[in-house]
Amino acid sequence: MSKLDCADWLAIWDHSQTLPPALQTCALLAPLLADGLAGAERLPVGRRDAHLLDLYDALLGPQLTAMACCGHCAERLELNLNTADLRLDDPAPAAPELQLEWQDYHLRFRLPDSRDLAVLAQWLNNEPATDIEQARLLLVRRCVLEAAQGARPVSPEALPQGLLQALSEAMTQADPQALIELDMCCPACEERWNEAFDIGSYLLESLDHWARRTLDQVHLLATAYGWSEAQILALSPQRRARYLERVQS
Structure with missing residues (x-):
């Protein structure tokens, strides 16, 4: 530097x-x-x-x-x-691929990066009426490498809300600096x-x-x-x- x-x-x-x-x-x-x-x-x-x-x-x-x-x-x-x-x-650097077990589901995923944010921003710009769930699904499609329920492959669109919430929490835990929030008082x-x-x-x-x-x-x-x-x-x-x-x- x-x-x-x-x-x-x-x-x-x-x-x-x-x-x-x-x-x-x-x-x-x-x-x-x-x-x-x-x-x-x-x-x-x-x-x-x-x-x-x-x-x-x-x-x-x-x-x-x-x-x-x-x-x-x-x-x-x-x-x-x-x-x-x-x-x-800052925990130990996350592996390129992470895994999550939830009930009988198994996910392999990676953490979001700047490329994902750029694609998401472009998509939101082209689809201004998009709701937050559609935006989240786009991010899931990019970051989930493999999803299965038991031995059966599952598409990102078919993942239950509870699993998506667990995935969000796992990503936050693996990469906590991604969201800096200040405790404000007026x-x-x-x-x-x-x-x-x-x-x-x-x-x-x-x-x-x-x-x-x-x-x-x-x-x-x-x-x-x-x-x-x-x-x-x-x-x-x-x-x-x-x-x-x-x-x-």
Whole structure:
């Protein structure tokens, strides 16, 4: 991670913008993984998000500030978070395939990854009237590798609701970081609720702000001094700031 400089991160940011939203965070992790973008896309969602927390910490520090809105009284809350507080207990890495026994059913399944989320997002975009059960069935079709009741194969559509609930719980237990929920309490009306926090969206937004600010700096210094982008990005942030003070004074 320390080998990547400003120019590298601008290139990574550029590439991320060309991908579907569900795969954009994978572009941020790709240069840090031995198997690149394909490996990032195959990471279970929680494992991916654990890596994204580490990346945010390394790039921007451990502190995060986010906003939430009370659904009861519309009070806006400012949340001061720490990456350490968002990390959940991480069990041993899950195997590529997992198994579940429920009554006389047997399942072989894998954990959802970013590819599944991208397909699901595209399908929901094409089928806006889809209900949550149809969306869940699409995910089951992709992640269940084999299903049987006794010795008889069973299609995903025929799996009972109790088994689907057990599958959801097994996935959550195997990959707990996939869902980060914050325990919220409104200071105005004392309403309590759980708020989901998406480190991927937060990191992408933070990197987007940084990239646009950096490009603005390059534009100002290139206009003032005639330097190339590479020359400006090669300056340390402190040196660049000194020149910007002079240009803007």
